[in-house]
Amino acid sequence: MVTIKDIAKAAGVSPSTVSRVVSNHPRISKATTQKVKKIMDEMGYHPNIMAKSLVSKTTKTLAIMLPRPAEELFQDFFFGELLRGILTQSTRAGYDMLLAAATSPQDESETIARLVLGRRVDGVILLSARTNDPLIDLLNQHDFPTVLIGRSDGHHNILSVDNNNEQAAYDATQHLIIQGHERIGFVSGPPNLTVSHDRMAGYRRAMKDASLPVRGEWIVEGEFLQQSGYRAMSFMMGLPERPSGLVVIDDVVGFGVLRGLNELGYSVPNDISLVSFNNIALSELATPPISSVDIGTYQLGYTASQLLIRRIMEEDIYQSRMIIPHRLIVRESSIQAVNKRS
């Protein structure tokens, strides 16, 4: 391997001078710069990133800490879009991305400790916030640059990027109410995720504002998997009084709901109307196309990365909590036949 010393020797200068050439230091003459650069090219020199990181105490690397278990996440287009947003921005800013997964709960803290306290990364993006995330405490304790995608109860001093999920669910629910629905159900996600809470709260507020009753059996919790949606329907459609409209926490779950309703012989949107969240690429290709709240997934990731890098650069950050706007995309799954005819 060719090192900075080899270049220095070959060019007849000191290693420091080569180092300055590499980092475009102003106090190097054009002649020397050219000479050194030529030799670097000839000898195929590439700076050893580890040595550089050791001395500069900076790795130019960010970590994405994946929640555990990660299966659900990878099953969802949502994650791909988020990742794309993060990666695009961090690549542009000259940062590498480390994908960190944990296999067990204690391993999660250990992984973070290894990466963060071992100075392997300059910052961390946390995904899928739980209602009380111990990782956030750990990272805050060490005052380590962290951005949370989502929201965590009881942590107000952490940088975060999120949607207004409460309002998003309000809008989705209100849309169904405007379409004339009075019995509206909610297919939720894992109960320990704040996103489940927030969307549920918005659903409840919309129902309350319209003076509509919310029945306990119209709310079903599950995972971000199609199977959850499918199972929710087996249960909900067996009720004596079943809802005529459904708000579903995630498009993939929505696909499962659609399949369940289909098999049970219900027609969407004529028998049951449907609105879900995230607006993944395939939701407009469902039969019927699914109405969905676009939460700006790419933007969410892009902004998180941007915010994190700003924090690392120690720029002044005035807003610790950034909200990405959402937008309800109305499609066939929530437009009743009567409206369609008009």
Added chain:
Amino acid sequence: MVTIKDIAKAAGVSPSTVSRVVSNHPRISKATTQKVKKIMDEMGYHPNIMAKSLVSKTTKTLAIMLPRPAEELFQDFFFGELLRGILTQSTRAGYDMLLAAATSPQDESETIARLVLGRRVDGVILLSARTNDPLIDLLNQHDFPTVLIGRSDGHHNILSVDNNNEQAAYDATQHLIIQGHERIGFVSGPPNLTVSHDRMAGYRRAMKDASLPVRGEWIVEGEFLQQSGYRAMSFMMGLPERPSGLVVIDDVVGFGVLRGLNELGYSVPNDISLVSFNNIALSELATPPISSVDIGTYQLGYTASQLLIRRIMEEDIYQSRMIIPHRLIVRESSIQAVNKRS
């Protein structure tokens, strides 16, 4: 930051001894080990990974080199599953994963050079092989541990994990032929990817073996996007003699095909039968459920990571090319109504 020297001083031993305790060196007494470990816990010591990497010339990190542009990839469930396979195995083996993307063609080589020649990673997983990939030459030149997911023409001395895509397409096509179809079309992917070539070849062989004609206008190239499938249908269904069966390169494209056919008023499978590839989670939730060749996506990623780590460990590797078995999953999209009744 607490270093190995701080621990050494606090424990009254030399830095080497602490280093030995950390790496479970056998020649350290139990008493010393315990004493040092206790102090490490108390002081919250975590080894600096950069310093370790510098001296050991090993980073315990793998890079996934994403193809450019990466948009398509992130839009596909396929990628998520692949990533999950890679990540699961590499995490188990104690390796971190670096996600590397390039923004331009020349940047691609630069990124590889920076990571590989700069000794930032121990190995590289290449995705989405093109027919003649210059990156492979670059990596081979430096004898750098690399595993290719897919196949690249003219590179036989590279480790790779792939499917038998030719046979997979043969099986898919033959399935349609057995169902009684004689006019079968092929909706392909980007022409510069080997996977497009291989699947096309299998399709052609199956048609030839059955003495069925292949028309040029029944073959359409595109991307791994739903829009490609949609556009292919606009074109193909406008032909004077249109196919009655379709082999589609990817499930996401299949979703687009389904939508296109739907809008044009064709029924699947009664008017047109459909088989596609990759068997993503949502293909069984399409309307109708899409027949798809399961290529063992998770396995593909898992095996690639495993192979790469073996190569890094300099284990003897007897097979340089591993083939993950495929399996045709027959669903409603390719079972004609007449068969359904029986």
Added chain:
DNA sequence: TTGCGATATCTTTAATAGTAACCATTGCTT
């Protein structure tokens, strides 16, 4: 023309955190 300080340019030295090869000490056996 010469001498001086200012400036530009480059070198030397020390530091980053850790590891490995080699060396040193101890206490026990033969």
Added chain:
DNA sequence: AAGCAATGGTTACTATTAAAGATATCGCAA
């Protein structure tokens, strides 16, 4: 008493950079 495990310390090294020091060059006044 010599030899030998067992255990731990010393020293040198990894590739790079920052700070401080050294040298050369230049402009300008005497």
